[in-house]
Amino acid sequence: MRWLVACLLILISTAASAETFRFTAIPDEDQSRLEERFDKVAHYLEDRLGVDVEYVPVKSYSAAVSAFRNDQVQLAWFGGLTGVQARRLVPDSRAIAQGKEDAEFRTYFIANHDSDVDTQGDDLPKNVQGKAFTFGAKTSTSGRLMPEYYIRDQFGAPPKSLFSRVGFSGDHTRTIALVESGTYDIGAVNFKVWDAAVADGRVDTDKVDVIWKTPTYPDYQWTVRGDVDSRYGNGFTDKVRQALLDMHDPKLLESFPREGFIPADNDDYQPIEDVGEKLGLLR
Amino acid sequence: MREERAPGLLAGDSLNLRLARRSLGLIALCLVLLPFADLAITTHDPWAELGRMLSGLLHPDLLATESLPHAIALTIGFALWGTLLGMLLGFPLALLFPRSRLLRGGCAFVRAIHELFWALLLLQVFGLSAVTAIAALTIPYAGIFAKVYAEILELTPRAPVDALPEGVGRLSRFVYAELPMVWSRLSSYTRYRFECAMRSSVLLGFVGLPTLGFHLESAFREGRYPEAGALLWLFYLMIASLHLWGHRRLLPWIALGSLFLLGPWPDIDGALLWRFVSVDLWPQPLLEGNWSGLWQWFSEIPDLLPAIGNTLLLGLMGTAGSLVVALLLWPLASRHFGNRPTRMAGKGVLILMRSTPELMLAFIFLLMLGPSMLPAWLALSLHNGALIAFLVARHADAIVPGSHALPASGRYAYELLPRLYGGLLALLFYRAETIIRETALLGMLGIATLGFHIDSSFAYMMFDQAFVLLLITAALNIGVDALARRYRPREIADTPGQHDRPAGEAPC
Numbered sequence: 001m002r003w004l005v006a007c008l009l010i011l012i013s014t015a016a017s018a019e020t021f022r023f024t025a026i027p028d029e030d031q032s033r034l035e036e037r038f039d040k041v042a043h044y045l046e047d048r049l050g051v052d053v054e055y056v057p058v059k060s061y062s063a064a065v066s067a068f069r070n071d072q073v074q075l076a077w078f079g080g081l082t083g084v085q086a087r088r089l090v091p092d093s094r095a096i097a098q099g100k101e102d103a104e105f106r107t108y109f110i111a112n113h114d115s116d117v118d119t120q121g122d123d124l125p126k127n128v129q130g131k132a133f134t135f136g137a138k139t140s141t142s143g144r145l146m147p148e149y150y151i152r153d154q155f156g157a158p159p160k161s162l163f164s165r166v167g168f169s170g171d172h173t174r175t176i177a178l179v180e181s182g183t184y185d186i187g188a189v190n191f192k193v194w195d196a197a198v199a200d201g202r203v204d205t206d207k208v209d210v211i212w213k214t215p216t217y218p219d220y221q222w223t224v225r226g227d228v229d230s231r232y233g234n235g236f237t238d239k240v241r242q243a244l245l246d247m248h249d250p251k252l253l254e255s256f257p258r259e260g261f262i263p264a265d266n267d268d269y270q271p272i273e274d275v276g277e278k279l280g281l282l283r
Numbered sequence: 284m285r286e287e288r289a290p291g292l293l294a295g296d297s298l299n300l301r302l303a304r305r306s307l308g309l310i311a312l313c314l315v316l317l318p319f320a321d322l323a324i325t326t327h328d329p330w331a332e333l334g335r336m337l338s339g340l341l342h343p344d345l346l347a348t349e350s351l352p353h354a355i356a357l358t359i360g361f362a363l364w365g366t367l368l369g370m371l372l373g374f375p376l377a378l379l380f381p382r383s384r385l386l387r388g389g390c391a392f393v394r395a396i397h398e399l400f401w402a403l404l405l406l407q408v409f410g411l412s413a414v415t416a417i418a419a420l421t422i423p424y425a426g427i428f429a430k431v432y433a434e435i436l437e438l439t440p441r442a443p444v445d446a447l448p449e450g451v452g453r454l455s456r457f458v459y460a461e462l463p464m465v466w467s468r469l470s471s472y473t474r475y476r477f478e479c480a481m482r483s484s485v486l487l488g489f490v491g492l493p494t495l496g497f498h499l500e501s502a503f504r505e506g507r508y509p510e511a512g513a514l515l516w517l518f519y520l521m522i523a524s525l526h527l528w529g530h531r532r533l534l535p536w537i538a539l540g541s542l543f544l545l546g547p548w549p550d551i552d553g554a555l556l557w558r559f560v561s562v563d564l565w566p567q568p569l570l571e572g573n574w575s576g577l578w579q580w581f582s583e584i585p586d587l588l589p590a591i592g593n594t595l596l597l598g599l600m601g602t603a604g605s606l607v608v609a610l611l612l613w614p615l616a617s618r619h620f621g622n623r624p625t626r627m628a629g630k631g632v633l634i635l636m637r638s639t640p641e642l643m644l645a646f647i648f649l650l651m652l653g654p655s656m657l658p659a660w661l662a663l664s665l666h667n668g669a670l671i672a673f674l675v676a677r678h679a680d681a682i683v684p685g686s687h688a689l690p691a692s693g694r695y696a697y698e699l700l701p702r703l704y705g706g707l708l709a710l711l712f713y714r715a716e717t718i719i720r721e722t723a724l725l726g727m728l729g730i731a732t733l734g735f736h737i738d739s740s741f742a743y744m745m746f747d748q749a750f751v752l753l754l755i756t757a758a759l760n761i762g763v764d765a766l767a768r769r770y771r772p773r774e775i776a777d778t779p780g781q782h783d784r785p786a787g788e789a790p791c
Binding site: 029030031032033034035036056057058059060062063065066067069070071072085089112114132134137138139165167170171173174177178180181182183184204207281282283 | 331407408490493497500502504506549552555744
């Protein structure tokens with residue numbers, strides 16, 4: 001028992017060391033070896049910011065939001081909708097940068113060939129009605145929020161009454177696998193994940209292909225807590241933003257994966273917030 | 284003189300006839316309600332993906348996962364500390380258990396909420412930390428330990444207490460005359476629960492705590508099957524070798540050693556914690572005392588009644604399915620049938636089926652059969668049926684057959700099953716509550732059970748909605764448990780070995 005107390009004391013004392021700046025990020029695909037990949041980013045930020053930087057691996061955006069809210073991480077790479085969620089929960093937190101691709105993000109609707117859905121036109125084909133359809137994760141901007149918005153926009157009806165079945169695959173890669181296997185006829189998927197899967201030959205385009213591309217919308221962004229200036233020194237937020245904008249090493253950028261980062265602010269995500277409220281995913 | 288009537292096929296009052304009526308009633312109820320379940324088969328081409336899965340399982344890549352030893356250590360550490368603290372909390376509660384209705388209700392409530400949902404709740408205040416993981420196991424386990432320990436203590440033989448001289452204090456009586464009599468049962472149950480905790484600990488990874496399940500779920504979800512295969516094999520191996528490393532003398536050292544890996548401990552933000560407990564969990568209209576607003580709030584919860592219906596229906600179907608699977612599979616692992624190699628293979632199959640997380644079984648069936656209730660039904664039936672079959676086979680092995688002349692089918696039907704059936708049904712009815720809890724998990728696959736909506740509410744950060752749905756789920760579980768207890772066979776036919784197993788063995 002005495003041993004136990006001693007061990008506990010040691011643990012508690014080591015936990016309360018100097019303040020480390022922590023961040024988290026989840027790539028939109030390939031979540032293997034997260035620590036190995038993002039530790040490089042942590043080293044880069046450490047050099048630029050002059051404080052200890054640590055990467056915290058998370059598995060889902062809702063876990064990332066919880067970690068951000070609990071101050072377990074001070075900086076996070078969020079999806080469009082989850083970023084809005086996080087900034088609503090943590091007052092004064094700010095979006096500071098987005099990926100070059102994220103200013104004009106898209107969702108692809110993909111369909112299994114056997115489902116006989118017309119191929120690409122200007123709109124989502126009319127005969128998707130009555131098919132089985134899957135979203136990605138429930139709070140994914142490209143896999144859920146925006147596709148649902150465009151479905152309602154075009155058909156004036158919620159997905160549930162439009163399709164015979166509505167699923168949530170939980171992941172873009174899995175959406176592709178489920179539509180390729182014909183489990184679902186149609187799916188909504190992040191365009192970058194689709195392009196990468198096609199480029200790598202991981203998807204059989206004889207079985208599944210794109211039927212419609214949505215208009216563009218803003219997506220992933222870096223969000224930082226509002227209290228970092230007072231904790232890590234004046235102007236810390238700007239230093240973090242500059243460090244992100246100056247990140248040009250492809251080895252670091254391929255972890256996200258993005259071509260580079262550009263400035264962003266909270267207002268850029270107003271459209272996402274409006275859609276989220278309209279669909280009842282935010283309140 | 285009363286007229287003697289020949290009994291009908293299922294009439295009569297013998298124990299096994301009553302059991303047969305109950306089982307057939309269960310299956311009939313399931314069949315009657317089956318048309319309400321969505322059981323369509325819609326897939327056309329699952330074979331490429333299934334082939335990739337199989338090849339991953341056959342060519343596992345153990346090096347693909349980073350910080351694997353750390354994940355293994357955390358899996359064991361969480362399980363060990365969760366069990367240990369659950370035991371420390373549960374034991375004193377067990378002493379008060381028979382005396383306090385409030386306590387029994389409280390324990391039933393904490394048991395009724397799945398570990399994963401406890402984790403999702405605790406995650407909001409303790410973040411991704413060991414506190415979340417360990418508390419998510421400790422809280423429901425304390426409730427389980429309280430109940431099962433109380434049941435075991437109830438069975439303490441009276442003789443040693445009666446033999447004590449007058450004036451022996453209550454504590455001495457307990458420590459010297461009661462505890463030693465039940466010690467082996469208490470410790471064997473605790474050990475069994477630790478095995479359950481290992482499984483739960485892996486599952487905690489599915490919501491993001493850094494156990495084996497973290498990597499297993501990511502790899503499986505993203506189709507990195509060689510990595511997923513390796514992790515799955517590793518998990519089977521850990522469970523199968525538990526008796527080697529889970530030695531009584533070794534465990535305290537593992538527990539102490541794992542302490543150093545569990546950090547960093549979170550700084551708990553008191554204001555946030557208070558806000559979560561006092562504001563976030565409660566509907567806004569309730570806090571404002573606005574009753575009509577509360578009604579409005581309630582009606583905005585999407586599809587509440589269908590969700591309850593789906594949960595109950597899937598639970599019923601899972602229970603009936605488990606019964607059928609258990610009846611079919613138990614001979615696979617029993618010494619009364621087949622030869623040594625077939626039994627080894629049979630046992631292997633049963634262990635694989637009961638150890639594979641249901642979520643993965645369900646996903647495999649989802650690929651093969653398409654989205655409907657069918658994959659979840661099969662997954663629940665196979666997983667729970669295999670678990671019951673395994674225990675029934677163990678009971679069967681303790682029976683010495685009277686007649687060796689019977690063919691296998693005759694031995695099964697006339698010799699063994701009549702003596703095992705009461706035990707089998709008792710296990711099944713214990714299991715019913717767990718099956719209902721597990722339907723909640725499969726909700727994460729997109730079947731619109733209560734669990735599906737709880738998962739959504741957490742994802743949308745609507746904690747008040749999640750909390751109310753959790754309360755409804757808990758009430759449902761408590762109701763099902765009460766019903767199952769009512770119909771559970773109490774008078775069990777002569778099944779040797781029944782009594783060295785404490786009551787709560789099934790709900791893992």
